[in-house]
Amino acid sequence: MIPTIVWGTGNVGRAAIRAVAAHPALELAGVLVNNPEKVGRDAGLLAGLDEELGVAASDDIAAALAARPGAVVYAASGEIRPDDALADIVRAIRAGAVVVSPALYALYDPRNAPAEMRDPVLAAIAEGGGSLFVSGVDPGWGNDVLPLLISGVAGTIDVVRCQEIFDYCTYDQPDSVRYLVGMGQPMDYQPPMLLPSVPSMVWGGQIRLMARALGVELDEIRETVDRRALDATVQTVQMGEFAAGTQGAVRFEVQGIVEGEPRIVIEHVTRIHASCAPDWPMPPDGDGAHRVIIEGRPRIAISIEADDEGGNRAAGGNATAVGRLVNAIDWLVEAEPGLYDALDVPLRAADGKLGRKTA
Template sequence: MIGTVVWGTGNCGRAAIRAVEAHPALRLAAVLVHDPGKVGMDAGELGGVGRELGVLATDEVEAVLATGPRAVVYAASGDTRPEGALADICRAIRAGAVVVTPALHTLYDHRSAPAELREPVLAAIQQGGGSLFVSGVDPGWANDVLPALLSGLGTTVQAIRCQEIFDYSSYDQPDAVRNLVGMGKPMDYQAPMLAPGVPTMVWGGQLRLIARALAAELEDVRETLERRQLERSVRSAAMGEFEAGTQGAVRFEVQGIVGGEPRIVVEHVTRIHPSCAPDWPTPPNQAGAHRVIIEGLPRIEVTVEATDEGGNASAGGNATAVGRLVGAIDWLAEAEPGLYDALDVPLRPVAGKLGRSPR
């Protein structure tokens, strides 16, 4: 079995512990944490497995990497510390590990990534013989392999739209929701995630992957942004009060221009409460969904709803993103060392998974 380390135990890390423990080809070898309060806790408790797994969390990174783990699921955040995340990931690759992660947005399509990000990874691969596969958390498969697959079902394809539609009220990430996205902030607040150019930095790689899959020439990438304020104060069980007059909903598009038109679009529609911007697209369950729309002949529309951790849609989205990453580990372990993307790594069934639960 492939000894696998889970590095980070937040929203994605919890799901990663469960996914590694349930995978028939993987063995949970260690769990790395940053919070001193988590050191010594059993991985089963941190991952919500419902029983002890006999693996205790540690913050001793060098000691864990010195054991030569074959794989690392890097689930620590890279949103506010991209340099730190890159350094951590390179350390793991130099130790010879296959690393899968959602933390480095700019390496989603590594062929278009800046040299200062790509070259340290390639150097680490050369030095240690590890590999890297980066995929998104929104989730990545819904913005790359799913639209690419569905495009093959059509006679003609005029445009591809990938939507994430979510109610953030149950999302247990107050710093990201309030400070990065700006929910509950004054309407003149510049949310870092919505600053011009940032959506392209985060999601532009997905446009390039789809364009490459379809052998289309991406001429430009454009952004659109709409924001709505709350008409009344609302309360989130996870994050508390959001006052009337503050930002309550955001809708933006990252558009890939082909032939002068937006032909490949990643769209995000997020709210802090269903009452805000009710005229915008809504998910069937009011909580969250991912949708791919292929405009053409025939018109194809697929909506995916996922829930986890007691029916939470945000947790379900994280879990499917993590499932894509963890499910790739055994394939990557057999492949040559390298820097891989979503078009390289097949999305495939896992033998022995049917009916299986975490051991």
């Protein structure tokens, strides 16, 4: 069994605790939290399980890493604290752990990551013998290995398009929804996530990964952004009121340009209410879905709908992304220390999981 620590207990961390506890090759060895109110609470209860797992949450990072865990699932946010997230991850790698995380966008494609992000990781790997694999929560597999797998059954390919289409009213992260993405803000508010170059910083690595796997050279990566206001005030169960005239929907694309045309596209269509931007793509059931569309001959379209935490579609998307990371741990432990990407780490069958309970 590989002793594994889950660092963080938010949207990603809850799913990570459940995934580690259910994995036949992993042992949940610790849970690290920042909130003092969570210290001492059982991991199972923090993860929303109906049972205790016998692991109490701690805020003692030094002690947790001194125990030399085999792996760390770094589930703390890196959106607004990338430097802190990098420092935490480097610390865990230096302690000899295999680290998996969605937190460092630039390392989705480590070959093209900035030196100030890549070099500390490589130095920690050389010093401690750990490894790092970063994949996204949008989910990463939906923007790299899944479209590439589907491309293998295509005849001709004109465009590879990956879509996330979601209603954010059930997303349990109000600060990100309201301020990072800008839902409910005046239309002259500039959401940080939609600033020029930010979408490319977040999703450009996955565009480059797909281009590399498909054997094409990118001319450049472009962005398009569109925003819509709410026609009427709406009330949401999770996050309260969103006023008429404020931002109610966002649509953006990160486009990989090949010979002057957008050929590899990651598109997000996000709403706070289904009434906003009804002419934009809608999920099959009005809640949320991930899609991969291969435009060509034949045209291939696959829609993925995942539910978790009582039917929450956003939580389901997080859970599948976490599953990709957690299920890679045993492979990474057996591999040489290194900095890995989604093309390096195989997506394997869930050996030993069929019929297995959480603990």
